[in-house]
Amino acid sequence: MPDRSVRLRVNRAACSGHGLCAELLPEFIALDEWGYPLIADAAVPARLARAARRAVTDCPALALRLTGAG
Amino acid sequence: MTATNRAEIGHPAVPGEPGLPRLLPSRAHAQGVLEPGLDLVAHSRRHGRAGIRGSALIGQVDAAGLTGRGGAAFPVARKLSAVASAGGSPVVVANGAEGEPVSSKDAALLWFAPHLVLDGLQLAAEAVGARTAYLYMHAGRDARGGPDLPSHLHAAMAQRAAAGTDRATVQLIEAPPRFLAGEETALVSLINGGPARPADKQHRPFQRGIGGRPTLVQNVETLAHLALIARHGAAWFRSVGTRTEPGSMLCTIRESDGQVRVAEAALGTPLSWLLRLGDEVQAVLSGGYHGGWLTLTDARRVALCNAELRPAGAIAGAGVLVALPAAHCGLAETASVARSLALESAGQCGPCFNGLPAIAAALAELAQPRPAGRALANLQRWAGLVTGRGACHHPDGTVRFVASALSVFGAEIAVHARGRCTATRSDLFLPVTAPALAESDWR
Amino acid sequence: MGITSSTALWYASRATGVVALVLLTVVVVLGILVSRHGQLPGLPRFATTSLHRSMSLLAVAFTAVHVITAIADPYVSIGIAAAIIPFTSAYKAVWIGLGAVSLDIIVALIVTSLARARIGRRSWRAVHWLAYASWPVALLHSIGSSGDLRSGGLLALTVLCTAAVVGATGWRVASAAIAPGRADRAARALASAEASARLPGHLAPGEASAAGGRPLTQAGAR
Numbered sequence: 001m002p003d004r005s006v007r008l009r010v011n012r013a014a015c016s017g018h019g020l021c022a023e024l025l026p027e028f029i030a031l032d033e034w035g036y037p038l039i040a041d042a043a044v045p046a047r048l049a050r051a052a053r054r055a056v057t058d059c060p061a062l063a064l065r066l067t068g069a070g
Numbered sequence: 071m072t073a074t075n076r077a078e079i080g081h082p083a084v085p086g087e088p089g090l091p092r093l094l095p096s097r098a099h100a101q102g103v104l105e106p107g108l109d110l111v112a113h114s115r116r117h118g119r120a121g122i123r124g125s126a127l128i129g130q131v132d133a134a135g136l137t138g139r140g141g142a143a144f145p146v147a148r149k150l151s152a153v154a155s156a157g158g159s160p161v162v163v164a165n166g167a168e169g170e171p172v173s174s175k176d177a178a179l180l181w182f183a184p185h186l187v188l189d190g191l192q193l194a195a196e197a198v199g200a201r202t203a204y205l206y207m208h209a210g211r212d213a214r215g216g217p218d219l220p221s222h223l224h225a226a227m228a229q230r231a232a233a234g235t236d237r238a239t240v241q242l243i244e245a246p247p248r249f250l251a252g253e254e255t256a257l258v259s260l261i262n263g264g265p266a267r268p269a270d271k272q273h274r275p276f277q278r279g280i281g282g283r284p285t286l287v288q289n290v291e292t293l294a295h296l297a298l299i300a301r302h303g304a305a306w307f308r309s310v311g312t313r314t315e316p317g318s319m320l321c322t323i324r325e326s327d328g329q330v331r332v333a334e335a336a337l338g339t340p341l342s343w344l345l346r347l348g349d350e351v352q353a354v355l356s357g358g359y360h361g362g363w364l365t366l367t368d369a370r371r372v373a374l375c376n377a378e379l380r381p382a383g384a385i386a387g388a389g390v391l392v393a394l395p396a397a398h399c400g401l402a403e404t405a406s407v408a409r410s411l412a413l414e415s416a417g418q419c420g421p422c423f424n425g426l427p428a429i430a431a432a433l434a435e436l437a438q439p440r441p442a443g444r445a446l447a448n449l450q451r452w453a454g455l456v457t458g459r460g461a462c463h464h465p466d467g468t469v470r471f472v473a474s475a476l477s478v479f480g481a482e483i484a485v486h487a488r489g490r491c492t493a494t495r496s497d498l499f500l501p502v503t504a505p506a507l508a509e510s511d512w513r
Numbered sequence: 514m515g516i517t518s519s520t521a522l523w524y525a526s527r528a529t530g531v532v533a534l535v536l537l538t539v540v541v542v543l544g545i546l547v548s549r550h551g552q553l554p555g556l557p558r559f560a561t562t563s564l565h566r567s568m569s570l571l572a573v574a575f576t577a578v579h580v581i582t583a584i585a586d587p588y589v590s591i592g593i594a595a596a597i598i599p600f601t602s603a604y605k606a607v608w609i610g611l612g613a614v615s616l617d618i619i620v621a622l623i624v625t626s627l628a629r630a631r632i633g634r635r636s637w638r639a640v641h642w643l644a645y646a647s648w649p650v651a652l653l654h655s656i657g658s659s660g661d662l663r664s665g666g667l668l669a670l671t672v673l674c675t676a677a678v679v680g681a682t683g684w685r686v687a688s689a690a691i692a693p694g695r696a697d698r699a700a701r702a703l704a705s706a707e708a709s710a711r712l713p714g715h716l717a718p719g720e721a722s723a724a725g726g727r728p729l730t731q732a733g734a735r
Contacts, residue, residue, distance in 0.1 A: 009272075017550070020559045
């Protein structure tokens with residue numbers, strides 16, 4: 001079965017380390033020592049879906065996207 | 071590519087191995103330089119006509135199990151099918167930009183068998199329905215007066231134009247001398263008018279590449295093998311090599327005395343048949359600067375195939391094999407290469423352009439004959455932090471190279487911590503590229 | 514200094530115009546702050562982007578009222594078309610025209626920002642550069658269309674807004690000038706990593722390391 005889980009993916013070349021995503025999704029995204037996102041390699045839990053969509057919209061570099069259903 | 075290179079090409083890797091070489095000229099050199107492969111008539115006489123075409127060719131390539139010879143070893147038939155079924159008006163690229171300073175097999179192939187590569191390019195174009203093709207390669211002109219590859223290929227293309235054999239138009243594109251210039255998406259970016267920097271993998275070239283069209287990118291050696299499969303079929307291709315890694319591959323071999331040659335070997339050939347592995351050798355690098363180090367013991371034991379190289383911490387990659395002399399310091403060599411790899415970062419992804427320099431600096435500390443404090447612990451942490459967090463595999467490959475060094479040269483780390491070094495030479499054995507600091511260096 | 518007799522609509526248009534200009538100033542400064550990875554003190558970064566977005570919508574709202582009241586006002590003949598198509602107004606063609614230019618740019622900014630995910634990063638960025646043009650055009654429009662800003666408290670306000678935008682833009686340009694481009698970043702990071710490792714004779718960016726090695730203090734025998 002293809003993976004239909006909702007995942008948060010970052011365009012690494014576009015990401016410039018603003019860090020909004022980590023503020024909006026502290027349970028799911030951490031920042032490394034250089035300010036770049038460490039995103040959990042798991043499906044986005046339903047309760048975080050709204051925050052995840054907001055992170056995608058708010059990222060100043062438009063570097064985030066949600067894959068899968070939803 | 072040095073004069074030594076050219077003089078020793080065509081020498082079969084294993085004397086008496088039947089069916090080899092396939093790609094390189096078969097006659098041994100008389101003296102000095104072999105003839106560059108500009109004789110279209112001789113080419114046709116040697117190889118014959120390509121009878122297997124179109125979707126039948128894709129079928130044979132699939133049955134043959136041909137994988138990419140650019141280092142990633144992706145199944146070629148899968149790429150061909152994907153582009154063929156992508157619709158639109160596809161484009162095909164022959165990728166000869168090997169990028170690695172220690173690799174010259176693509177240059178050698180383009181010099182000695184340009185028509186085989188160009189045949190493969192035309193056959194691949196036909197199979198996927200492309201009328202537009204590109205040949206992407208480094209200029210090849212260096213300070214040492216290496217061969218002028220672009221002129222050479224232009225001459226080959228002119229011969230074919232005169233013969234009227236080709237259906238797809240071929241344009242030659244010069245790639246900047248960057249390590250990452252041959253990366254698929256970097257290649258697409260350059261041909262699209264931008265810098266040769268890798269792009270995010272959301273859209274792969276086979277879906278949206280040059281001019282937004284489905285693009286097939288294949289290493290020049292891969293296309294040469296494809297051209298031969300079109301003549302001799304899958305069973306012939308599989309008649310050398312191993313069951314899971316069939317066929318032959320070109321290798322750039324750098325012996326411990328500094329001699330370099332390009333040779334063709336069957337997959338599964340023991341490394342000891344390809345390199346002199348006496349006690350003057352300290353370790354062997356397999357797979358280039360994104361590959362891995364092997365201890366001398368392992369090198370003497372393993373064969374040229376991923377099935378044996380990967381468990382030993384290395385890869386077959388694009389066939390780079392380097393025997394490091396015992397007189398040199400393995401840590402200093404690794405530090406020097408890591409430094410150049412850091413400077414070859416495209417500067418796009420934070421974990422890469424921050425992490426690789428940090429790793430390089432820590433290695434430079436370990437390369438000094440004195441206790442290195444937290445350098446080793448930091449290295450482990452940074453290696454974990456950069457892997458998989460770039461738009462391309464530059465950080466991953468660099469980490470593989472560094473991690474294998476920490477393992478293979480582990481004893482040397484302990485020696486340095488006691489203020490000593492086992493090396494007897496302070497110059498560096500491995501060649502590295504000069505740093506590129508201007509934006510124009512990427513175009 | 515008296516204000517010449519005018520209708521309530523004319524007053525409303527001028528008042529909302531001033532507010533729109535101030536809001537536009539705030540939006541531009543916040544936008545520059547975000548682009549420089551900056552933060553408003555005490556607030557998380559997402560608050561800064563939220564504020565930038567909500568202020569821009571507020572600025573559009575005030576601009577809309579400003580435009581509508583100006584069109585509706587019988588004292589000056591500014592048609593609907595003149596509000597959008599630059600330099601077609603019967604009244605003060607140039608100055609109103611500049612207002613139309615500014616309005617067009619702002620509409621383009623808002624529309625592309627709302628559709629950001631759909632049009633892609635590159636197209637969005639290309640249009641968003643126009644934001645730097647929208648403010649000076651709006652300022653010129655404001656100064657030329659009525660005499661309000663040329664004296665008293667409103668002049669002081671105008672000077673303040675101009676200082677804010679010029680200062681923020683200057684900061685933006687300066688940081689961009691000293692920031693390393695992609696071709697430079699790894700070399701800079703390397704120089705700083707080597708410096709902090711306090712390596713003896715560490716190489717500065719730009720020096721190839723291929724030739725020559727590092728000195729051995731004690732070479733052991735094999």
